[in-house]
Amino acid sequence: MTSLRRPVNPNRSQRPVELLITVAVFGGALLAWWLFGLIFDPPTASLASPLEVWDAMTRLAASGELWEHLVASLKRLAIGIPVGLLSGYLVGLMVGRSQLMADLIQPVVALMTGISGLAWIPLAILWFGIGDGMVTFIIWNATFFVVLFNTVVGIQSISKDQEDAVRTLGGSGFDVLRSVVIPGAMAQVIIGLRSGVGFAWRALVAAELIGASFGLGHMIYRSMAFFRSDVIIGGCILLGVAALITDRLVFAPIERRTVSRWGMVSPAGR
Amino acid sequence: MTTVTTARPPKTRMALPRAVRLVLPFVVIAGVWSLITATGLVPPRVLTPPTEVVTTAKEMFLNGSLIGYARQSLGRLLAGSLLAIVVGVPVGLALGGNRHLGLASDRFIQFLFGISGIAWLPLAIIWTGFSDRTVILVVAYTAFLPIAANTVQGMRAVPRALDEAVICMGGRAFRLARDVRLYGALPSIIAGIQTGVGYGWRAVIGSEMVVGLGGLGSLIFTARQFGAIDRIIVGMTAIGVIYLVIDRLILRSFRDLTVGRWVAAK
Numbered sequence: 001m002t003s004l005r006r007p008v009n010p011n012r013s014q015r016p017v018e019l020l021i022t023v024a025v026f027g028g029a030l031l032a033w034w035l036f037g038l039i040f041d042p043p044t045a046s047l048a049s050p051l052e053v054w055d056a057m058t059r060l061a062a063s064g065e066l067w068e069h070l071v072a073s074l075k076r077l078a079i080g081i082p083v084g085l086l087s088g089y090l091v092g093l094m095v096g097r098s099q100l101m102a103d104l105i106q107p108v109v110a111l112m113t114g115i116s117g118l119a120w121i122p123l124a125i126l127w128f129g130i131g132d133g134m135v136t137f138i139i140w141n142a143t144f145f146v147v148l149f150n151t152v153v154g155i156q157s158i159s160k161d162q163e164d165a166v167r168t169l170g171g172s173g174f175d176v177l178r179s180v181v182i183p184g185a186m187a188q189v190i191i192g193l194r195s196g197v198g199f200a201w202r203a204l205v206a207a208e209l210i211g212a213s214f215g216l217g218h219m220i221y222r223s224m225a226f227f228r229s230d231v232i233i234g235g236c237i238l239l240g241v242a243a244l245i246t247d248r249l250v251f252a253p254i255e256r257r258t259v260s261r262w263g264m265v266s267p268a269g270r
Numbered sequence: 271m272t273t274v275t276t277a278r279p280p281k282t283r284m285a286l287p288r289a290v291r292l293v294l295p296f297v298v299i300a301g302v303w304s305l306i307t308a309t310g311l312v313p314p315r316v317l318t319p320p321t322e323v324v325t326t327a328k329e330m331f332l333n334g335s336l337i338g339y340a341r342q343s344l345g346r347l348l349a350g351s352l353l354a355i356v357v358g359v360p361v362g363l364a365l366g367g368n369r370h371l372g373l374a375s376d377r378f379i380q381f382l383f384g385i386s387g388i389a390w391l392p393l394a395i396i397w398t399g400f401s402d403r404t405v406i407l408v409v410a411y412t413a414f415l416p417i418a419a420n421t422v423q424g425m426r427a428v429p430r431a432l433d434e435a436v437i438c439m440g441g442r443a444f445r446l447a448r449d450v451r452l453y454g455a456l457p458s459i460i461a462g463i464q465t466g467v468g469y470g471w472r473a474v475i476g477s478e479m480v481v482g483l484g485g486l487g488s489l490i491f492t493a494r495q496f497g498a499i500d501r502i503i504v505g506m507t508a509i510g511v512i513y514l515v516i517d518r519l520i521l522r523s524f525r526d527l528t529v530g531r532w533v534a535a536k
Contacts, residue, residue: 002387012409015514017370018374019373021370021371022377022378024374025374025375025377025378026377026381028294045396046364046393046396046397082274087439103291104294104295107291107295107296108295108296108299110514110518112510113513114509114511114512114513114514114517115506115509115510115513116472118472118479118487119472119487119490119505119506119509119510120506121491121501122479122494122502123490123494123502125317126316126408126494126495126497126502131413150485169416202472204387205386205389205511206386206479208387209391210391210480210491213476217389221480223392224393224395224396227396228397229393231390232393232396233393235389236389236390236393241381241382241384243380243381243383243384244377244381245428246379247380
């Protein structure tokens with residue numbers, strides 16, 4: 001497999017420049033937002049200034065309320081995402097090997113992807129009531145089908161020759177699974193994982209907005225009733241930062257260790 | 271050289287007719303579903319039998335209410351998506367035109383990706399009230415991101431050699447922008463529109479649940495208050511089917527008719 005290793009990134013020398021520009025973009029956006037507030041002076045209820053947002057968030061953090069919401073959200077994600085990923089992956093592995101099963105499951109998964117997490121909220125509220133169970137179910141639902149779909153697609157894209165090669169060398173079914181199916185499908189699985197986690201965050205916020213008494217989504221929604229745009233904007237920024245952190249700490253290392261090592265450059269790779 | 275023969279004959283691919291492949295899984299699901307409800311294991315207020323859902327679906331379709339809800343949702347999706355295309359493609363072209371700008375915008379777009387449209391919904395409600403405009407705003411924001419991101423990425427993927435070819439033949443900036451960058455990025459832009467509209471559809475449903483001015487999202491959410499599981503499932507199915515029709519039939523054939531031909535010709 002060594003011959004498939006990805007060539008060394010020729011743009012490595014560009015990194016400091018890239019970092020500088022990225023910082024400048026975020027700084028510029030912040031500045032534009034601050035200047036907009038200074039010039040047009042919108043009411044705090046509809047557009048709080050960066051300083052007001054900072055104040056509101058530090059106050060929430062100091063009182064401990066912010067952490068309560070954050071922990072509630074993270075707890076739901078910590079259960080929903082792994083269960084969704086694992087179940088989607090395992091079902092995908094079982095189903096994807098057989099062409100017949102893959103054909104049969106495809107239309108159902110396609111329809112379910114269309115319905116996705118959000119549309120399940122009313123039914124989930126009736127089933128689980130308001131709170132943790134319902135939100136976790138929605139997160140599971142949002143991740144499961146994306147991962148399942150991508151696992152099946154990944155397995156189906158593996159060339160039959162590779163399995164035959166392992167078989168010819170005397171490999172067992174387990175060997176095929178270990179050295180052909182799992183690595184062969186990995187690039188696509190990681191794509192599914194990435195979008196699965198993205199969908200999970202979206203579903204979390206929507207589910208908490210509509211039916212939970214704690215969590216970031218609920219915090220944002222409740223602030224609307226009090227016209228607290230500072231808390232809404234602060235909450236939104238927190239969500240964006242969380243996405244950046246997840247990408248940096250979770251996905252970049254996973255991709256480095258799996259997809260790039262196996263010589264497959266994911267479309268999302270940068 | 272010895273010839274290697276495989277120990278077992280090559281597996282023949284079990285090919286089912288397309289119609290069977292599409293219908294059979296749903297028949298199985300409906301069968302399991304009726305079994306569950308028929309045994310009385312699950313009370314009807316948790317899950318109604320499929321026959322009842324079909325009756326409700328027929329009724330709602332015939333009295334036109336289902337079509338009315340769908341039309342409201344689709345109108346919002348159309349308005350939001352058009353807005354997103356009109357803004358997103360030019361923004362993406364501007365950002366993708368410069369290599370550094372494109373790289374820099376990457377992280378920022380990723381940051382915005384983390385903030386789903388629904389998260390902005392409360393702020394949008396403060397701005398424009400419980401109105402159609404609020405839903406359209408959220409949908410446009412949601413669809414804008416993939417469209418702009420894909421435009422940037424598409425322009426970056428255009429080979430430098432094409433630039434140089436046009437310059438060699440005396441092409442100026444305009445020809446370069448149109449013939450190389452725009453056409454080169456078009457497959458990616460169209461893929462972005464497809465993703466954007468798909469995300470936008472979810473945003474429509476989510477926002478309608480909160481804003482509640484008709485539409486399929488509003489239908490399933492108010493049905494919950496009456497515990498009308500049949501109406502919820504009818505609404506959910508309509509949401510899924512409409513998504514598939516938009517994604518598979520309309521957007522995909524549009525793609526095949528336009529850039530699909532170029533990709534195939536490569």
